[in-house]
Amino acid sequence: MPILTVNKLTKAFGGLMAVSNVNIQLKHGELVGLIGPNGAGKTTVFNLLTGIYQPTSGTITLHQNNEDIAIQGLKPYNVCKRGIARTFQNIRLFKDLTVMDNVRIAMNKNTNYNLLQAFAHTKAYSTEEKEILDESIELLKILKLEHKKDELAKNLPYGEQRHLEIVRALATKPSILLLDEPAAGMNPAETAQLTETIYWIKDNFNLTILLIEHDMSLVMKICERIYVLDYGMVIAEGIPSEIKSNKRVIEAYLGEDTENA
Amino acid sequence: MKKSINGSTLKKFITLALTFAIVQVLVSTNIINDYIFSTLATICINIILATSLNLITGFTGQFSLGHAGFMSIGAYTCAIITLRNPTMLGFVIGALAGAMLAAFIGFFVGLPTLRLKGDYLAIATLGMSEIIRILFINLDSVTNGAAGLSGIPQFINWGWLFVFTAGTIILLNNFIKSSYGRACISLREDEIAAESMGINSTKYKVIAFVTGAFFAGIAGAVYSSYYYFLEPNLFNFQKSIDILVIVVLGGLGSLSGSVIAAILLALISTYLQSFPELRMVIYAILLIVIMLFRPQGIMGSKELSLTVFKKWTRGLRDKKNGGVA
Numbered sequence: 287m288p289i290l291t292v293n294k295l296t297k298a299f300g301g302l303m304a305v306s307n308v309n310i311q312l313k314h315g316e317l318v319g320l321i322g323p324n325g326a327g328k329t330t331v332f333n334l335l336t337g338i339y340q341p342t343s344g345t346i347t348l349h350q351n352n353e354d355i356a357i358q359g360l361k362p363y364n365v366c367k368r369g370i371a372r373t374f375q376n377i378r379l380f381k382d383l384t385v386m387d388n389v390r391i392a393m394n395k396n397t398n399y400n401l402l403q404a405f406a407h408t409k410a411y412s413t414e415e416k417e418i419l420d421e422s423i424e425l426l427k428i429l430k431l432e433h434k435k436d437e438l439a440k441n442l443p444y445g446e447q448r449h450l451e452i453v454r455a456l457a458t459k460p461s462i463l464l465l466d467e468p469a470a471g472m473n474p475a476e477t478a479q480l481t482e483t484i485y486w487i488k489d490n491f492n493l494t495i496l497l498i499e500h501d502m503s504l505v506m507k508i509c510e511r512i513y514v515l516d517y518g519m520v521i522a523e524g525i526p527s528e529i530k531s532n533k534r535v536i537e538a539y540l541g542e543d544t545e546n547a
Numbered sequence: 548m549k550k551s552i553n554g555s556t557l558k559k560f561i562t563l564a565l566t567f568a569i570v571q572v573l574v575s576t577n578i579i580n581d582y583i584f585s586t587l588a589t590i591c592i593n594i595i596l597a598t599s600l601n602l603i604t605g606f607t608g609q610f611s612l613g614h615a616g617f618m619s620i621g622a623y624t625c626a627i628i629t630l631r632n633p634t635m636l637g638f639v640i641g642a643l644a645g646a647m648l649a650a651f652i653g654f655f656v657g658l659p660t661l662r663l664k665g666d667y668l669a670i671a672t673l674g675m676s677e678i679i680r681i682l683f684i685n686l687d688s689v690t691n692g693a694a695g696l697s698g699i700p701q702f703i704n705w706g707w708l709f710v711f712t713a714g715t716i717i718l719l720n721n722f723i724k725s726s727y728g729r730a731c732i733s734l735r736e737d738e739i740a741a742e743s744m745g746i747n748s749t750k751y752k753v754i755a756f757v758t759g760a761f762f763a764g765i766a767g768a769v770y771s772s773y774y775y776f777l778e779p780n781l782f783n784f785q786k787s788i789d790i791l792v793i794v795v796l797g798g799l800g801s802l803s804g805s806v807i808a809a810i811l812l813a814l815i816s817t818y819l820q821s822f823p824e825l826r827m828v829i830y831a832i833l834l835i836v837i838m839l840f841r842p843q844g845i846m847g848s849k850e851l852s853l854t855v856f857k858k859w860t861r862g863l864r865d866k867k868n869g870g871v872a
Contacts, residue, residue, distance in 0.1 A: 336743055366745035374743075380736035382848070390726075391733040395745035397726040401754065404725035405718050411725060418726070458745050 288349055289314045289494050290335075290370075290462055295344035295358075297327075297334055297518075304330045305518045308344070310496075312462065317488055317495045319509035321502075321529075323538055327518040328498045329375055332464050335496075336372050337362040350461070367395055371460035373451040375467045375498070381440035385431055385450060388439050389422040392457035425453050429483060445476050452483075456491060463487075465497045469504050477501060481508055506530065514538065567709050574705050588703065588773045590813045591712040592766050597793040597805035598719050599762035604791070605799035605848075606723060607755040608735030609661060610669045612787045614763050616676030619782035620652055621645030621764025622771040623683060623690055626699045629772065633700040638772055642711075646764035652679075653760025654753065661752040676787060683779040695778030696771075703773040711769055715762050720802055722758065731755045735800070796837060798844030803851035808844070 292310040296303070305327045312318055320328050333339040335346060337360050346358040348368055357365055371392075380388050397418065399410045426432040429449040434442060439450060448468055455463055468484070469477045481504060488495055499505045505512065506526045514522040514529060516538040522529055529535055570587075573579045579587065600614045621642070628641035660671040683690045690696065722728050730751045733741040742748055771777050793812055797804030815833060819826040837845075 338739060338743070361747075362739070362742035363745050363747045366743060372743055374740065378737050378740040378743075380733055380740065383732065383736060387729060387732075391729050391741065391746070392744040394726050394730045394733075399726070401727060404727045405721050407721045407725075415725075454744065 287314045288312065291345075291347045291349070292331075292335070293345045293347070295331070295334060295346065296342045297330055297339055298342045303518050305334065305341075305515075308515070308518070308520055310513055310520070312494050312496060314494055315488075315492070317484070317497065317508060317510050319505045319512040319526075320496060320498045320515065321500075321505055321512060322515035326515040326538075328515055329466060330518075331515070332372060332466055332498065334358075335365070335464060336370060337365040348462075363395070366458055366460075369459070369461040370464065371455035371458045371462070372464040373448075373455050373466055373468060375470065377447050377451060379439040379447055379450055379454070382438060384436050385426065385439055385442070386419075386422055386435040388450060388454050389425055389457045390418055392454045393418050393421065396459060422457065425457055428456075428487065429453055444471055448472070448480075449483075452487070456487065460491075460493065462494045462496065463491075465495060465499075467498050467500060469499060469501045477504055480504075484508060563713055567705075567713075570709070571705055584705075586813055586817045587705070588708060588769075590810050591708040592770050592773070593790070593793055593809040593813060594712050594806050595715045595762055595766035595769065596790045597797065597809050598715055598802050599759040599766070600790050601794045601797070601799070601802060601805045602719055602722070602731070602762075603755050603759040605794055605801070605805075606728065606735060607731040607752060609752055609756065610665055611672040611756070611759070612669045612784070612791065613656070613672030613676035614759070614790045615782040615784070615786035616672075616679040617649040617653060617760040617763035618767035618770065618786070619676075619679055619683060619779065620649040621767030622777055622782070623696070623767075624648050624764070625768035626696050626771040626777050627689065629700050629702070630696065630698070635702055638700070638702040638768075642765060642768035642772075645768045646761045649764030649767070650757045650761035653757045657753045657756035657760075658749075661749060661756060673784065673787070676782070677784070680779045680782055683782075690779070693779060695776060697776045699771050699775040699777065701772055701775050703769055707772075708769065711765055715765065716802060716806065719758075719762070723802070727751065727754060732800070792834065796834065796844055798846035798848060800848035801844065801846035801850055804844055804846030804849075807846065807851070811845075 288311050290312040292308060295305060295308040297305040308331060320331065322328050330339065334341050337357070341358050344358065345356060348355045348357050348370070350369065355368060357368055380391065397414060399414050403410045423432050423435065426435055429452060431446060431450060431453060434446070439447065442450060452465070452468065465484070469480055472480060484495065485508065487493060497505070497509065509526060512524065512526055512529045513520055514532070514535050521534045521538060522532045524532070570579065574584065596614060596618060600611065603609050603611045622645065624645035625638070625641035628644060629637045631637070656672070656675045660668060660675070663671055684693050686692070730741070730746045731754070733744070733746055734748055734751055738748055793808045794805055796812065797806070797808030816826070816830060819829055822829065
């Protein structure tokens, strides 16, 4: 059952086609990889999916509760409200806020008390704030960050900042999670650990995951299907073993003359 | 858990009651005479102005130079209503009406201008505040034009000053410690990340702007009722800058910083009144020196609390012990 359909998605920056005619389909509960050489347009696809860029043409359709919702052109916060959350390639945490606040901010859209209750700190406020607090700690525990809840995000080691980005994305209660190079800058041991974590959250949060990654061992190991982008176009799609032996993919990564590849 | 919440609320309540009672006693025994009381009034008005501007500029990160404009709306509305209905009730209605009108104007100014960022927003809000001032000069029949309004009934005593000032601080503090406040702060930190986490940036910017304008209106009402004289030029560009100076000096994103800076600056400028020819020079030099040595402001983005105080005294003690050893 598809949960997200991207149809002929195109984004032009002036004369440059950053993304052209990209078709992607995510099925419910899948873990799909999006790979490609530097500058292939992977992050641009993410920015289009999450509403940071407006597409030049094409459609993005979310299938939820037997309803088709067109989400192309929506503002990022509306996309998030429809259940798509993301992490960023170049970490974009709220650096000067605590770990706890980073997570609590992402819970904003699910908070129900109104402005007057916030001003007066009524019972509705305290009940819900307590729930938010408890829930944040539960989420932080998943990636073993709960003992650092009062630290400023910028003081965390690099790997934990990447983890916090994932926790923050989960806090928005998404149905689709977009991970932009979650293993960038991690050593093999950390990457292996992350792999386990990604599996775990996918199963426990009933998620569909689309993942950009440069670490081929990670991608080949965990992705069920892979899309390969080059110069803004999908040049291959399939299961990892097919992608590994696909001639066009090898060309894209290693150059045209591939006799020795 | 519940007990500790009640305990801290109780502590806050006792602190507030004590502050009120002590000053009240000092006022009734005339130790705080009219001269000192006018400094006290300035401090309170500046605290309301600075904390509310801090919400817009310090917490939400929207650079506004129009706070004097909102203050003037509150001041004129309250003055006009109390002149027609010189009773305590008239004053309360005037103050609330002034604040509501300021908030209303804030909404209509904020909706289009908050799409602008940084310097552009500053210029837009500055323009808004100048338009309001020019309107007050030219609306002769209502505002008596450039000559101003005089003989505004004076209702402000220590009780009202305390209610408005403490009320503003408590309400703003509550706001900041809620989901709404956190959303505002996230916009200051990283707008794109915040939007991607489901925060509607325009909505929260407008909420912060309207709330700030509301309390600026309250400050204006208090001002008009204490000084019983208003003229449009009291609320010029210079006034907005004065408020901004308090906010920056106290620390962007710290309510207690704004309170401390408002008190400090009022005391300095009262003290410097003995040297009228050098007053502004010394004042400016002091500001430069403070900003050189503490560019993040007196409090940075931290809040003054008992735990901070405890840490600080413990630090001093440790230092002392270390020195002895």
